[in-house]
Amino acid sequence: MKTIRIIIIFLLAVFFSMIIYGKCFAATVDAASCSQDDVQTAIDSAIRGDTVKIPACAETTWDTAVTITKSITLQGAGAGSTNIKGNIAVASDPVMAINTSWMIRVVPSSIADDTNVLMRITGFTLDGDSKNNAIYIYNSSTTTDLNKVMIDNNTFTNCRSYKDTTHSATADKTIFIHGNIYGVVHSNTFSGWVGLGTFGNRYATGGATSFINEAFSFGSANAMYWEDNTITYTGTDPDQIFGGSWGGAYVIRYNTISITQNVYKSVTDFHGNQPSGTLYGVRGAELYGNKIDRASGNTGYTRLSDMAGGRHMEFYNYISNAGGGAGIQVRETYIDHVTGSACPSGTLYSGNYCSTAGQPQHVWTTYIWNNRYNTTSLMGVRRSTGSSPAKALRENTDYWKDNSNCTGSSCTTGVGCGTTLPTSCTTGTGYWKTSQSCANTTNMVGTSPATPIAGTLYRCGPTNVWSVYYVPLAYPHALRANDPVPPVDTEAPVISNFSPIVKMKCNDTSAPYTEDVAISIRATDYDQANVVCKWDTSVDADPTYAELSNTFTVSGETFSDTVTANCAAITSIYYACTDGTNTTSVTSTNIEVGDYGDTSEAVITNVGMTNQACAVTQLLIVNTDKQSTCKWSTTDQAYASMENTFTTTVDTTHHEVSVTQNCSTSTTRYVRCSTVQGVANSSSLSITTVTDAAKTIGIGTGSLTIGIGTGTLSVTILP
Numbered sequence: 001m002k003t004i005r006i007i008i009i010f011l012l013a014v015f016f017s018m019i020i021y022g023k024c025f026a027a028t029v030d031a032a033s034c035s036q037d038d039v040q041t042a043i044d045s046a047i048r049g050d051t052v053k054i055p056a057c058a059e060t061t062w063d064t065a066v067t068i069t070k071s072i073t074l075q076g077a078g079a080g081s082t083n084i085k086g087n088i089a090v091a092s093d094p095v096m097a098i099n100t101s102w103m104i105r106v107v108p109s110s111i112a113d114d115t116n117v118l119m120r121i122t123g124f125t126l127d128g129d130s131k132n133n134a135i136y137i138y139n140s141s142t143t144t145d146l147n148k149v150m151i152d153n154n155t156f157t158n159c160r161s162y163k164d165t166t167h168s169a170t171a172d173k174t175i176f177i178h179g180n181i182y183g184v185v186h187s188n189t190f191s192g193w194v195g196l197g198t199f200g201n202r203y204a205t206g207g208a209t210s211f212i213n214e215a216f217s218f219g220s221a222n223a224m225y226w227e228d229n230t231i232t233y234t235g236t237d238p239d240q241i242f243g244g245s246w247g248g249a250y251v252i253r254y255n256t257i258s259i260t261q262n263v264y265k266s267v268t269d270f271h272g273n274q275p276s277g278t279l280y281g282v283r284g285a286e287l288y289g290n291k292i293d294r295a296s297g298n299t300g301y302t303r304l305s306d307m308a309g310g311r312h313m314e315f316y317n318y319i320s321n322a323g324g325g326a327g328i329q330v331r332e333t334y335i336d337h338v339t340g341s342a343c344p345s346g347t348l349y350s351g352n353y354c355s356t357a358g359q360p361q362h363v364w365t366t367y368i369w370n371n372r373y374n375t376t377s378l379m380g381v382r383r384s385t386g387s388s389p390a391k392a393l394r395e396n397t398d399y400w401k402d403n404s405n406c407t408g409s410s411c412t413t414g415v416g417c418g419t420t421l422p423t424s425c426t427t428g429t430g431y432w433k434t435s436q437s438c439a440n441t442t443n444m445v446g447t448s449p450a451t452p453i454a455g456t457l458y459r460c461g462p463t464n465v466w467s468v469y470y471v472p473l474a475y476p477h478a479l480r481a482n483d484p485v486p487p488v489d490t491e492a493p494v495i496s497n498f499s500p501i502v503k504m505k506c507n508d509t510s511a512p513y514t515e516d517v518a519i520s521i522r523a524t525d526y527d528q529a530n531v532v533c534k535w536d537t538s539v540d541a542d543p544t545y546a547e548l549s550n551t552f553t554v555s556g557e558t559f560s561d562t563v564t565a566n567c568a569a570i571t572s573i574y575y576a577c578t579d580g581t582n583t584t585s586v587t588s589t590n591i592e593v594g595d596y597g598d599t600s601e602a603v604i605t606n607v608g609m610t611n612q613a614c615a616v617t618q619l620l621i622v623n624t625d626k627q628s629t630c631k632w633s634t635t636d637q638a639y640a641s642m643e644n645t646f647t648t649t650v651d652t653t654h655h656e657v658s659v660t661q662n663c664s665t666s667t668t669r670y671v672r673c674s675t676v677q678g679v680a681n682s683s684s685l686s687i688t689t690v691t692d693a694a695k696t697i698g699i700g701t702g703s704l705t706i707g708i709g710t711g712t713l714s715v716t717i718l719p
Contacts, residue, residue, distance in 0.1 A: 026050055034060040034082060046072050049117050056081040059127070063087050068106045071114040071148070076123035079155035079189070080528065083125045086132030101160075102136040102176075103128070111141040118148045118479075119183075125155040128174065130192060133160055139179030142201055142209040145222070149183030150479050151175065159192030173197040177224050177248070180210055184225040184477040187447075193235035198224045200247025200283070207246025207280035212339055215357040216249050216283035218313055218470040223249040223286075225477050228447045231257045233265075240269035240306070248282050254289040254475065256446040263300045264324070267292055272309030273337050273361045280337065281309025281361055287317060288472065289453050291446035294321035302326040304371060304379060308333055311359065312366040312399075313470060315432065316453050318441040319373040326373035331384035332393050336361040348391050348398065366399040367430045367457060367470075369415040376440050378402060400430050411460065425460035430469065432457050492582035493525035493533075495575070503592040503626040505676035506567035513567040515593045520560035521552070523577045533559040533577040543586040545576040568595035594626070594677065602628040602673045604685045614663035614692045620671075622646070622655050622685070628673040630655045639672040639680035664693040 026049040031042035034057035042052045048070045056077035062084055068074065076082030088101045103126055108114040119137070126134045134156055139146040159174045173195040175185065180201060190196075200210025214222075226242065233241055242252055252268060259265050267290075272281035287305055294302060301324040304317055308331050319326045336353040343354035348362045371379040381401045385392040393399060396413050403414025406429065411422040415430040417438035422431065434455030436444065443450040452475045459469035499520045506515050525531045534548035552559035552575075565571040571593070576586045608621040622630060631642035646655035661667050670684035 028053060031055065033057065034084065036062040036064055036066060040066050043068055043072070043074070046070075048072065048113060051075055053077075054082050054124070057083060059083045059085050061085045061087050062103060063089075065102045065105050068104070068119075069109045071108060071117035071119040071146075073118060073120040073122070074104070075120070076125075076154075078123045079125050079153060081125075082123060083127070085127040086129055086134075088132050100136070101132045102134070103132055104135045106135070106137040108139070108146065111139055111144045111146060115144050115147050118150065119146065120150045120152070122150070122152050122154065125157065127157045128160045128192065130158045131160055133172075133176065134174045136176045137178065137181055139181050139201065141180070142213070145180040145182055145214075147182050148479060149177075149181050149224070151183075151185045151188065152480070153187050155189045156194070157191050159190060159194045173243075177250075178202070180214055182222050182224060184227060184479050186225070186228045186477065186480060189230045191232040191234065193237070194231050194233050194241055195239075196226060196242050198226075198242075198244040198248040198250035200245075200249075200280070202246040202279070206278045207248075208278070208337075208339070210247025211280040211283055211361070212247075212341065212355045214247065214249070214283065215355070216311060216359065218284070218286065218311070219473050221473060221478065223251050223284075225251045225253065225473070226255060227251075227253045227475070227477060229255045230447055231255060233257065233259045234261065236261045236263055238264045238266060240266045242268040243271065244269075244282050244285070245271035245274075245279060247280050249284055250282075251286040251473070252288075252290060253286065253472075254445070254447060254449055254452070255291070257290065257292045258295075259292065259298075259302070260295050261300075262295060262298050264303075265294075265300060266303040266306055268305040270305065270307045270310055270312065272332065272363075273334055275334055278337055283355075283359070284311035286313045286472070288313065288315045289441075289445050289449060290317045292317070292319040294319065294323070296321055297323065299323045302373070304328050306331065307363050307366065307399075309361050309363060311364055312368070313457070314366075314368045315370050316441050316444055317371045317379075318445045319379075322373040326377075327380045327382055328368060328371065329382045329384055330363050330366065330393055330399050331386070332362050332390050333384075333386035335389045335391075346397065348393070362398065363393055364398050367415050368399065368401045369417055369430075369432055370402065370438055370441070372441050396428060400428065403429075406431065415457075421458060421466050424464050425466060427461040427463055429460045430457055431460075431466065490582065491525070492584045493523040493531050493577040493579055495521055495523050495533075495577055495584060495587065497522040498573075498575075498589045500591060501589075503594055504565075505627065506593050506596040506598070508567055508596055513596050514564050515567055516562050517565050517571075517591055517593065518560065518562055519573055519591065520558055521575060521577075522557050523559055524557050525577075525579045528557065528579075530580045531559075531577055532580075533575060535561065535563075535573055535575040537563065537571055537573060539574045539586065543574055545578055545583045545586065548574065548576060548586070563591070565591060565593045567593045568598075569593060598675075598677050599679055600675075601679055601681045602626050602675050604630070604671055604673055604681065606671075606685060606687050608687065608689075612661075612689055612691050617658045618661050618689055618691070620646075620657050620659050620669065620687065620689075622671055622673075622687075624655065624673055627676045628655075630671060630673040632657065632669045632671045634667065634669055636670045636684050636686070639674055642670075642672060659689075661689060661691055663691050666690045 028051045029042045029046045031054045032038040046052050051073040054076045086103045090101045177198045200207045270282045298321050302319050302322050306329045336349050340352050341354045341356050344358045347360040354360050400415050406416025407418050409423050411425045411429045417432040432455050444453050457470040458466040533552040535550050536548040552561050570590050572588050574586050574588045576584045602624040605623045612618050630646040632644045633642040646657045668688040672681040672684050674680040
């Protein structure tokens, strides 16, 4: 009896916990279509932790944003499959209080419930049409973080230009992270005027709550990670691609960035504090493993980063084609804001300018090493200072940079790199201990690097004592490893449009009489970039893709190659495709090549109607059994003498031409064709077309009554 009572109590506890938390297991809600209304309806019907699935669709335009108020997964059918285009008017954002035009707004209404529930957006193509922002995520809480945010495997096209004066918005970010929000943005593709922002909680403190109360730690998961994204920046402005402020904390790693325009360009910007509105700068950031490709022939300068505030680690980044040079900037533009918390000794401003953790607002405890351009050139570090009372940053006090002499027995300034720590050191100096190269970044940069960066930064302090100071967070980000619902490609490529489908001409004039024939197919797939197609002319009784020996050349969705076929014979082409996960079965199509001495005429078939309604023009249609050029005339004469030529389609075996013929007439036309071997028909196919007479009814004026069975239909003819 006691056991039964315990079980009942346990079951009741489970039942009431389900009521309290609203659910036990996550559910899937399917949107009826890609329309904004249907997507919003599905989102509204979902509860926290659910997955809302959006079907595949052709480009669908949204005139208003969808709004998400709880942590859910919003999952499209895949980039390139679920296609959304923005046409959203600029309006004042209720949170930002500035002009914006977001396509997706995430504004959780209960951060306490959402904080540790995955909030994910995946599997979409979002076309900003060069005027709309894509995604805005906001955490309004100043005490509770939103810890599990993931934006992944999307394609963002025509990212908005802030210079679009016809559809202007104050915020120029493709993705805007606002508030204490942590997670990862990964494996996305961006193109256009791309802007990616990570900001702390601004309203209405200018970021003070994030900066002052949220301690920043290097190598921590408490930051927004931007990793493994591919960015093509087509803008002509000098402004940054990545930016942040208001106490934001973020990590930019292993991204591949292409800058197409020959202009000065800043890749990243880490805002410092600003007097306007008492705005606070970033708390800290890490920048490593990124590959920036400038267009060939570029002469514009490339600034890897502009650090105006916060703590930083910048290392092992690479810029190619930096014809105008490349470098890094640290600067102090404005004196720090008074916060009420005293700064430790040694900071730039002595007084109450720091966070509760003792961090000043200016650039501080920042380490910069092994950033390269044009193969092995080392990027320099430029220091900039604003007007008084701003003070100049101090090298080897506020920031440390590469020092090639910081090796062996001693390290007195800067940052060293190598396999063995120096035996003596000066307080504050850094040393990157690694077994990898310290002179280049080969295989360590860009998306999905072959060899992710590995090492440990040691910091000296006190004198001659090295301590572990920084280890990068494990790559890839932990949210990716525990991804509960990745977009899954379950379909093999779809193959169509095999060519050629008609008998081909043999041009060979000597034995063994063969002809090189161009063959092609079209293959489409969810994962188009990974599609590979193969073919062969000889297989066993149960052929597989792996057994095919020839690989098609790919161009978009077209896969082509050349096969040497025997003349006067039929050759079977066996082919199949794979996307790396799903593979088609082997299909075969025959190609036929004629004999070099083929003197047979084309067989012509009339496929047009002989009796036609009265019309100004008629369509004359014939088919041939082999590749041919066809002509017609109203008199029976030799092919060479006929003056009218058909338009050919479907590998020159289907022939059409529009002809003029009056009503109530009968016209005979004679058709002859010539094959690709130059063999013309010796006799014509005659086609007689009879057109109906024009129909008129003359009844003058008045009424016309027509009996239609049980009732009458009255028609009044107006004079």
